[in-house]
Amino acid sequence: MAKVLVKGNEAIAQAAINAGCMCYFGYPITPQSEIGEYMGAHLPEMGRTFITAESELASINMVIGAGTTGTKAMTSSSSCGIALMQEAISAMCCAEVPGVIVSVMRGGPGLGNIAPAQNDYFQAVKGGGNGDYKTIVLSPSTVQEAIDLTYRAFHIAIKYRNPVMLLADGILGQMMEPAEFGEYPFDDPDTSSWALNGADNRPARNIVSLHMPEGAMEQLTDRLFEKYEQIAKEETTSESFMIDDAKLVLTAFGSVGRIAKAAAIKARENGMKVGVFRPVTLFPFPDKDLHEVAKKADMILDLEMNKGQMLLDVRSAVFGACPVEFFGRTAGGLLTPDLIYQKIEEVYKKIETKTKAGVV
Amino acid sequence: METLVYKRPESLLKDGQFTFCPGCGHGVVLRIIAELIDEYNLKKDTIAISSVGCSIFLEKFFDLDVAGASHGRSPCVATGVKRCKPDKFVFTYQGDGDAATIGFNETIHTACRGEHITTIMINNTNFGMTGGQASATTLVGQVTTTTPKGRKPELTGYPLHAAEIIAGCEGTAYAARVAITTSKNIRQAKEAIRKAFEAQIKGLGYGFVEVLAACPTNWHMKPIEAVKHIDNIIEQVHPLGVFKDVSAQETK
Numbered sequence: 005m006a007k008v009l010v011k012g013n014e015a016i017a018q019a020a021i022n023a024g025c026m027c028y029f030g031y032p033i034t035p036q037s038e039i040g041e042y043m044g045a046h047l048p049e050m051g052r053t054f055i056t057a058e059s060e061l062a063s064i065n066m067v068i069g070a071g072t073t074g075t076k077a078m079t080s081s082s083s084c085g086i087a088l089m090q091e092a093i094s095a096m097c098c099a100e101v102p103g104v105i106v107s108v109m110r111g112g113p114g115l116g117n118i119a120p121a122q123n124d125y126f127q128a129v130k131g132g133g134n135g136d137y138k139t140i141v142l143s144p145s146t147v148q149e150a151i152d153l154t155y156r157a158f159h160i161a162i163k164y165r166n167p168v169m170l171l172a173d174g175i176l177g178q179m180m181e182p183a184e185f186g187e188y189p190f191d192d193p194d195t196s197s198w199a200l201n202g203a204d205n206r207p208a209r210n211i212v213s214l215h216m217p218e219g220a221m222e223q224l225t226d227r228l229f230e231k232y233e234q235i236a237k238e239e240t241t242s243e244s245f246m247i248d249d250a251k252l253v254l255t256a257f258g259s260v261g262r263i264a265k266a267a268a269i270k271a272r273e274n275g276m277k278v279g280v281f282r283p284v285t286l287f288p289f290p291d292k293d294l295h296e297v298a299k300k301a302d303m304i305l306d307l308e309m310n311k312g313q314m315l316l317d318v319r320s321a322v323f324g325a326c327p328v329e330f331f332g333r334t335a336g337g338l339l340t341p342d343l344i345y346q347k348i349e350e351v352y353k354k355i356e357t358k359t360k361a362g363v364v
Numbered sequence: 365m366e367t368l369v370y371k372r373p374e375s376l377l378k379d380g381q382f383t384f385c386p387g388c389g390h391g392v393v394l395r396i397i398a399e400l401i402d403e404y405n406l407k408k409d410t411i412a413i414s415s416v417g418c419s420i421f422l423e424k425f426f427d428l429d430v431a432g433a434s435h436g437r438s439p440c441v442a443t444g445v446k447r448c449k450p451d452k453f454v455f456t457y458q459g460d461g462d463a464a465t466i467g468f469n470e471t472i473h474t475a476c477r478g479e480h481i482t483t484i485m486i487n488n489t490n491f492g493m494t495g496g497q498a499s500a501t502t503l504v505g506q507v508t509t510t511t512p513k514g515r516k517p518e519l520t521g522y523p524l525h526a527a528e529i530i531a532g533c534e535g536t537a538y539a540a541r542v543a544i545t546t547s548k549n550i551r552q553a554k555e556a557i558r559k560a561f562e563a564q565i566k567g568l569g570y571g572f573v574e575v576l577a578a579c580p581t582n583w584h585m586k587p588i589e590a591v592k593h594i595d596n597i598i599e600q601v602h603p604l605g606v607f608k609d610v611s612a613q614e615t616k
Contacts, residue, residue, distance in 0.1 A: 057473075061436075063440075069440065069443055070447065072445060073445055200430075203410075210431070212423060
């Protein structure tokens with residue numbers, strides 16, 4: 005299939021349709037409203053379901069209803085809207101309900117602004133919902149990757165019976181670039197062993213998130229965490245760019261991962277050995293791979309459009325193997341290749357100073 | 365020849381035991397629902413949506429598929445199920461705290477969309493499971509744990525009349541308020557729930573039945589006093605009646 009020029013938000017919507025998304029439930033919010041508009045224009049004429057829900061509380065709970073029947077469903081929102089969904093995302097993890105949530109981050113906290121930002125890493129990866137649970141989080145850095153990861157999100161949501169969040173930002177959502185819509189590449193597992201469709205000649209089933217008997221909730225959580233370990237083994241994904249001989253490794257996710265590459269290329273042109281490590285799955289976080297990278301590097305510079313959120317996972321993965329520096333701007337402050345390059349020059353001097361002093 | 369006149373509905377679990385307080389109305393309504401699901405042979409096609417409150421443990425009583433919902437969101441879960449499985453029978457079972465307080469926005473919008481689902485809302489004018497706090501439907505003057513001197517309108521406003529408001533939504537096919545205080549009105553309650561179920565089965569729209577039910581524990585009354593309290597006091601504020609019936613309008 006030929007490449008087409010497509011906007012990030014619309015690419016995600018079309019990819020969801022290609023992935024077999026039968027229902028979209030959403031509530032408008034900038035900078036992701038094109039997803040709902042695209043779905044509203046296409047799903048009904050395909051005989052699929054589109055509802056503008058009364059709130060994000062409603063839309064995510066409609067996704068739960070669809071998910072309990074084993075049907076592929078999606079919602080999308082941004083920052084404050086995603087905040088309203090947290091109770092339901094926790095419930096989905098507990099009751100093992102599949103569903104896809106697209107989060108196109110804007111500036112915060114509060115209503116913040118509508119500028120691109122990455123300040124909802126914690127919200128997505130650590131979760132604002134209650135209890136011990138994990139949402140699978142996929143982080144695209146290009147429109148092409150947004151398409152591919154949307155496909156993957158639908159597949160692994162059903163495969164693991166867990167919510168999957170596609171964590172994009174306003175840059176990616178609003179940006180147009182050439183991309184290719186390949187065919188949906190996955191064979192999805194059969195859902196008939198657990199989906200609700202009426203107790204017809206079989207015992208009744210329930211999909212609920214309340215487990216009151218003594219010990220039941222701990223037992224369930226232990227099983228869920230075994231599942232999360234399985235997910236970590238099978239799904240952890242990262243991209244390494246010019247990393248083999250890198251003294252300074254930039255860590256960044258999403259759009260910043262892409263911008264960091266441009267800065268690394270410029271640094272290489274100027275004689276600095278710089279590479280980029282970009283987590284593609286934020287949960288599961290590629291901590292083992294990053295630790296190996298850190299062992300070979302002299303320093304890590306973590307770059308984010310927030311005040312240092314993934315930074316905690318980076319430090320945890322590095323675990324003292326090398327120093328970790330941070331550079332970030334937030335709430336609409338963009339990290340340009342030039343800004344990143346200036347920071348690279350600054351921290352690279354520290355590496356060289358230490359090398360001369362025989363510290364490293 | 366012996367004639368069997370009373371048996372346990374097939375849609376109730378054979379070993380399921382109601383765990384409600386003495387004199388509570390939930391058991392009566394759950395049995396009515398089970399009888400109707402049997403009568404319409406819907407067991408194999410039903411997905412029940414539970415809610416939060418004393419209405420939560422549907423899977424412990426019904427031999428039916430059950431999806432759980434967060435507090436106030438069962439109409440949304442029901443919407444998701446029904447849109448995916450339009451040939452299935454989907455109902456929500458909620459209390460006044462769930463459907464009329466935290467989730468009234470969802471209830472109204474489900475009605476306005478005319479979703480082909482049915483809601484049974486037990487109204488006992490308080491949050492029963494958490495120990496009897498005031499809800500949206502609490503009567504003026506009613507003593508609860510959060511209104512120890514009685515609900516005062518100047519502080520907490522007036523009771524919400526759910527069935528009447530839902531009847532005002534265009535997508536509603538049937539809306540009624542019933543009681544289960546006498547044999548007669550238990551039969552009438554069953555007929556109302558039947559009508560609300562039929563509204564879904566016939567594809568007419570949203571069905572909503574509000575059932576006034578006793579909560580003797582939190583009202584601090586004996587069961588018999590609680591029943592009289594509904595007939596004598598609560599029905600003055602939340603009157604019984606059919607507020608909308610699209611099928612009746614069609615036959616006129």
